[in-house]
Amino acid sequence: MPNNLATAEEPRLDLDRFLPYRLSVLTNRVSSAIARHYSERFGLSIPEWRVMAVLGSVSDLSAREVAARTAMDKVQVSRAVASLLKARRVQRKTDPGDGRVGRLSLTPRGRAIYDEIVPLALHLEALLLSALSGDEKLALDRVMLKLSRQVSLLQATRDWATIIHANLHPATDR
Amino acid sequence: MPNNLATAEEPRLDLDRFLPYRLSVLTNRVSSAIARHYSERFGLSIPEWRVMAVLGSVSDLSAREVAARTAMDKVQVSRAVASLLKARRVQRKTDPGDGRVGRLSLTPRGRAIYDEIVPLALHLEALLLSALSGDEKLALDRVMLKLSRQVSLLQATRDWATIIHANLHPATDR
DNA sequence: GGGCGATGGTTTCAGATGAAACTATCCGTT
DNA sequence: AACGGATAGTTTCATCTGAAACCATCGCCC
Numbered sequence: 001m002p003n004n005l006a007t008a009e010e011p012r013l014d015l016d017r018f019l020p021y022r023l024s025v026l027t028n029r030v031s032s033a034i035a036r037h038y039s040e041r042f043g044l045s046i047p048e049w050r051v052m053a054v055l056g057s058v059s060d061l062s063a064r065e066v067a068a069r070t071a072m073d074k075v076q077v078s079r080a081v082a083s084l085l086k087a088r089r090v091q092r093k094t095d096p097g098d099g100r101v102g103r104l105s106l107t108p109r110g111r112a113i114y115d116e117i118v119p120l121a122l123h124l125e126a127l128l129l130s131a132l133s134g135d136e137k138l139a140l141d142r143v144m145l146k147l148s149r150q151v152s153l154l155q156a157t158r159d160w161a162t163i164i165h166a167n168l169h170p171a172t173d174r
Numbered sequence: 175m176p177n178n179l180a181t182a183e184e185p186r187l188d189l190d191r192f193l194p195y196r197l198s199v200l201t202n203r204v205s206s207a208i209a210r211h212y213s214e215r216f217g218l219s220i221p222e223w224r225v226m227a228v229l230g231s232v233s234d235l236s237a238r239e240v241a242a243r244t245a246m247d248k249v250q251v252s253r254a255v256a257s258l259l260k261a262r263r264v265q266r267k268t269d270p271g272d273g274r275v276g277r278l279s280l281t282p283r284g285r286a287i288y289d290e291i292v293p294l295a296l297h298l299e300a301l302l303l304s305a306l307s308g309d310e311k312l313a314l315d316r317v318m319l320k321l322s323r324q325v326s327l328l329q330a331t332r333d334w335a336t337i338i339h340a341n342l343h344p345a346t347d348r
Numbered sequence: 349g350g351g352c353g354a355t356g357g358t359t360t361c362a363g364a365t366g367a368a369a370c371t372a373t374c375c376g377t378t
Numbered sequence: 379a380a381c382g383g384a385t386a387g388t389t390t391c392a393t394c395t396g397a398a399a400c401c402a403t404c405g406c407c408c
Contacts, residue, residue: 027198050189071199076395078358081357100402121194136313140313147306151203255387273372
């Protein structure tokens with residue numbers, strides 16, 4: 001059995017088999033390998049790259065919309081955009097109908113970088129995935145979807161932590 | 175096909191299907207949900223919790239050994255340990271045979287917290303995994319192992335980025 | 349058309365983080 | 379036993395990050 005729970009009669013925690021920990025280690029290693037790459041070659045941070053990635057496929061988004069599509073918060077987006085503006089990689093035009101909103105798009109310079117990064121990113125992904133069989137890739141896809149949905153569900157549950165805690169300690173709360 | 179690469183005849187990047195991105199979003203959501211929990215209830219950061227988690231199952235480790243087992247670097251461990259020492263959750267005894275080395279272990283107070291957290295952590299993991307079938311759990315386990323090994327392999331490759339880049343642009347390097 | 353709550357976005361401040369410098373101890377060599 | 383390089387661990391410094399405060403504009407209501 002792969003997870004701790006399966007054998008959890010007497011509670012025992014082995015970090016190496018604990019899913020949140022494994023996820024975190026794997027992700028950090030993947031991210032930092034890739035980040036180093038983006039950064040060395042293009043001086044892009046991950047937030048900046050994410051903003052460029054979405055603007056590369058859909059233009060004229062507001063910062064709010066970029067945030068929604070990248071799972072970043074508005075502060076992160078604001079900072080990434082500020083830096084990209086300074087480097088003339090994206091441009092902002094105030095929305096004609098709403099003075100608060102800035103419509104963002106790649107400049108030609110930004111587009112050139114985008115066009116160079118995309119094959120690179122895909123190649124990196126392919127290298128990673130080359131360790132998996134076709135079935136495993138499909139399974140990974142499905143499992144990640146399910147886990148994502150499950151996290152959303154759990155987060156949406158009001159007072160998740162409390163509920164869990166109540167489950168574990170039915171009568172006493174501290 | 176689940177990944178971008180499979181359809182990469184004309185390079186196109188959809189962030190939502192890009193593995194490193196998906197991993198990162200999923201992990202961050204899992205981690206921050208859990209971190210909020212540890213932090214609210216016990217005033218523990220993730221690094222601190224990791225240190226406690228390994229000391230809970232193996233005592234008298236050095237900071238170096240803790241780092242190795244948690245995939246943290248020595249600075250992170252040093253800071254986490256400093257904070258745990260101050261809170262009297264772990265204790266350090268200088269190694270009798272080597273004055274540089276501190277042997278770390280949980281104090282009774284630390285052990286009490288550990289004993290309270292472990293079932294909680296396992297329960298959280300179980301909630302997450304409850305979205306998956308048995309087969310899917312096994313597949314997840316296998317796939318994560320393979321991906322981890324692949325990342326190691328790629329990182330071990332000298333000058334990974336350069337090699338990739340060379341593959342993509344056989345003749346010109348900027 | 350003048351307030352007023354809501355929304356888009358930025359700035360500030362304080363704590364977290366990483367890289368590199370630093371300290372202390374150790375071990376092998378002479 | 380003294381030097382020099384290696385190792386354990388800490389501190390410093392500069393950057394990053396997140397939360398909350400902030401500013402501007404908007405849409406609604408009177």
